[in-house]
Amino acid sequence: MTLFFHEIRRDAAKLAVWTAVIAALLLVSIVIYPQMTAEMAEMGDLFSGMGGFSAAFNMDKINFGEFPGYFAVECGNVLGLGGAFFAALLGVAALAGEERDRTAEFLLTHPVSRASVVAQKLFAVLAKILILNLVVALVSVFGALAIGETVDAGLFSRIFLGYFLLQTQIACVLFGVSAFLSGGGLGLGLGTAFVLYFFNILANLTDDAAFLRYLTPFSYADGTVIVAAGGIEGKYLVPGLLFAAAGVGAAFFWYRRKDIRA
Amino acid sequence: MKAIETKGLTKYYGRTRGIEELDLSVEEGEIFGFIGPNGAGKSTTIRILLGLIRKTRGEARVLGMDAEKEKEAILREVGYLPAEAAFYAGMRVGEALDFSARLRKKDCREEARRLCERLSLDLTRKVGELSLGNRKKVGIVAALQHKPRLYILDEPTSGLDPLVQREFFSLLRERSEEGATVFLSSHVLSEIGRYCRRAGILRDGKLIRQDFVDKLTGTGAKRVTLHGASAPPALPGIRDVRQNGASLSFLYSGRADALVAALAGLSFDDITLTDPDIEDVFLHYYEKEGS
Numbered sequence: 347m348t349l350f351f352h353e354i355r356r357d358a359a360k361l362a363v364w365t366a367v368i369a370a371l372l373l374v375s376i377v378i379y380p381q382m383t384a385e386m387a388e389m390g391d392l393f394s395g396m397g398g399f400s401a402a403f404n405m406d407k408i409n410f411g412e413f414p415g416y417f418a419v420e421c422g423n424v425l426g427l428g429g430a431f432f433a434a435l436l437g438v439a440a441l442a443g444e445e446r447d448r449t450a451e452f453l454l455t456h457p458v459s460r461a462s463v464v465a466q467k468l469f470a471v472l473a474k475i476l477i478l479n480l481v482v483a484l485v486s487v488f489g490a491l492a493i494g495e496t497v498d499a500g501l502f503s504r505i506f507l508g509y510f511l512l513q514t515q516i517a518c519v520l521f522g523v524s525a526f527l528s529g530g531g532l533g534l535g536l537g538t539a540f541v542l543y544f545f546n547i548l549a550n551l552t553d554d555a556a557f558l559r560y561l562t563p564f565s566y567a568d569g570t571v572i573v574a575a576g577g578i579e580g581k582y583l584v585p586g587l588l589f590a591a592a593g594v595g596a597a598f599f600w601y602r603r604k605d606i607r608a
Numbered sequence: 609m610k611a612i613e614t615k616g617l618t619k620y621y622g623r624t625r626g627i628e629e630l631d632l633s634v635e636e637g638e639i640f641g642f643i644g645p646n647g648a649g650k651s652t653t654i655r656i657l658l659g660l661i662r663k664t665r666g667e668a669r670v671l672g673m674d675a676e677k678e679k680e681a682i683l684r685e686v687g688y689l690p691a692e693a694a695f696y697a698g699m700r701v702g703e704a705l706d707f708s709a710r711l712r713k714k715d716c717r718e719e720a721r722r723l724c725e726r727l728s729l730d731l732t733r734k735v736g737e738l739s740l741g742n743r744k745k746v747g748i749v750a751a752l753q754h755k756p757r758l759y760i761l762d763e764p765t766s767g768l769d770p771l772v773q774r775e776f777f778s779l780l781r782e783r784s785e786e787g788a789t790v791f792l793s794s795h796v797l798s799e800i801g802r803y804c805r806r807a808g809i810l811r812d813g814k815l816i817r818q819d820f821v822d823k824l825t826g827t828g829a830k831r832v833t834l835h836g837a838s839a840p841p842a843l844p845g846i847r848d849v850r851q852n853g854a855s856l857s858f859l860y861s862g863r864a865d866a867l868v869a870a871l872a873g874l875s876f877d878d879i880t881l882t883d884p885d886i887e888d889v890f891l892h893y894y895e896k897e898g899s
Contacts, residue, residue, distance in 0.1 A: 348710045356696060448694035452750075455658050455690075456711035457683040605621075605661040608651060 353470030365478045368428045369485040375420035376489035413495045418569030430539040433513035436471045437520030438535030446529035460602040479510045505569045512567035515590045522593030525601040611636045611789035617666035626652040627813040641800030642793040644810030650793045687756040691763040693747030697736035708750045716753040723749045740767040759790045797887045833857040836877035841870035
């Protein structure tokens, strides 16, 4: 577990900043909700009249005037996209970063198997994602209680579980990609997260692109869909978990055989 | 048991040659020099021995263990100093050394402190702020602190000042006297000549000679230095002619009487005849194999 704790310590500042920014933005969104409720009815009408735009962000599926609906949209914007970028950066840098920073030679000439390196780094990535989501969830719940809203524990859990799974999928897929890279990957990571986000918007806009929902985790993790449907849609979650498993499998397979760059 | 043994060890990076058919043999307890210029394949060989890269074919055994199949067991017994030591930037020297020790599941604090004192290395400095030489010192301590059976050192003295170099070799000698094996890769030929018992010469990925350093230098050639001469005698067996101010020197392999007869026709003030140093030997093998 030495490497696991080393990874957590090394990224502690990065984790703290991302967690603080996402939690703060979400908290601000929650705190301003009471002032916005008066305008919500009008906004609801406005969104329903915006056709494709509302559909693209699933705002036509929820009642914007009620806190869960409002929270789902805000959560999607802040934790959905922000969390996806964070997970992408962690995943793509996990293995490739050692070669980029030329520390792979130091690490891998110690008596630690490559499989153990992959496992400890993977668990560290997942632990960081879990910590961010737990803190953000706690801050959100306290924020909601502070403004006098009742928190549906089951619904909130499903929303946060959705985003945790989304980030896990992105991180695992890019973790697999990371095993094949010898440096960098930052652009690839952020680009992948953004493309997956865009896939969901495309799938919401036109039925011709509906198949993209099977490729992007934003389809099952979208808070608005979870609020509207009452839960995570399994038909999109299962392929997502398979993609994540494939990423992890590829990392274990390739990194154990990989020639480490000097 | 051999500390390092390779048979037909070959590595290609795609279609690019790394090393070819390398038969290397390092005895336990000796200081072995691994000589070759940049790109000859020294680091490739070391990286295979440490399991950082996979061989294309052949066999590599370290301390009697297979370099690929028993990698973790090998790495427990090896201290490795890379040519360019890199550490996690945010760490302090003490933290980096402690991390290395914990990866080995060993408490090396006492030995690390002792080594840092001898090498004048401050444990509290951040590794990202260290000069090349001080980073190298951290690498040395990380390679030595767990007292391994085998030291694999890749260009260990680059960046070190002469005093630290001397202390470093004194440490290596102590470890060697305690029974450890030292595999020293270098293109600083004088260090190989001074500290190693045996050496291997690598050229274009192939081991062209492996022997005792004494025997390697005993190539039959002599370095002849003529003071006050402007041209060497016209004689077969003369090579590596160097003009240094008023002195002219060359390597000569051949009969002594023929040399004396040829020198009789030349004008010079003084003459010295010496055994070739390891640089001469290196050039000798390079020219011989290259021609």
